[in-house]
Amino acid sequence: MYFKCSIRPHPQTGNITGYYRLVESYRNVEDRICHRTILNVGYMEDTDVDQRNKIQKHLTDRYEHKSTLFEKTDPLVRKYVEELWQRIVNNKRLDIPALEQSSRMVNLDTIKHRDVREIGAEWIGYNSWQKLHLTELLVNKGWTEEQVQLAATQVISRAVYPASELNTARWIKENSAVCELTGYDTRKTN
Numbered sequence: 001m002y003f004k005c006s007i008r009p010h011p012q013t014g015n016i017t018g019y020y021r022l023v024e025s026y027r028n029v030e031d032r033i034c035h036r037t038i039l040n041v042g043y044m045e046d047t048d049v050d051q052r053n054k055i056q057k058h059l060t061d062r063y064e065h066k067s068t069l070f071e072k073t074d075p076l077v078r079k080y081v082e083e084l085w086q087r088i089v090n091n092k093r094l095d096i097p098a099l100e101q102s103s104r105m106v107n108l109d110t111i112k113h114r115d116v117r118e119i120g121a122e123w124i125g126y127n128s129w130q131k132l133h134l135t136e137l138l139v140n141k142g143w144t145e146e147q148v149q150l151a152a153t154q155v156i157s158r159a160v161y162p163a164s165e166l167n168t169a170r171w172i173k174e175n176s177a178v179c180e181l182t183g184y185d186t187r188k189t190n
Helices: 049-063 075-090 098-104 120-131 134-140 145-160 165-174 178-182
Strands: 002-009 016-027 033-043
Touching: 002 033, 002 049, 016 049, 033 075, 049 075, 120 134, 120 145, 120 178, 134 145, 145 165, 145 178
Parallel strands: none
Antiparallel strands: 002 016, 016 033
């Protein structure tokens, strides 16, 4: 959803100003993009461009059942979002199925994960390894592919998790995704 503006004289003030309509885009059966007016909002002289952008974003998020991480702090934006949403619902301007909302949301009680591994610092180390062209250097010195993968795994691991050899090997097997980056078989780590 977005605002479409047409410039016309305001009947109460006589000023030439913007008259806003809330519009949505859709594809028709001929695969052409069309626009449909959801609401004639009217003159919004008390808002600026940023506020109108926030209003249309919050209305779209609400329609798509997206929750925002940050609460709307601007009272004017909050007021417009609530008023326009109520007008949309009361006038039945959008298809808003209540049951579909739950099917589009993630049920946090059913999320399961396994074999979760860290990759952030390992990724930085791997990119540094690549930018330094260390793989090419070691291959030119006669190292095999597996030896290069092991060297990359050990160097990156020790840079990220500086511990003893035993603790580093345990960390690679249990916590790190460094082997997924370097291609070395995690089961061979000892």
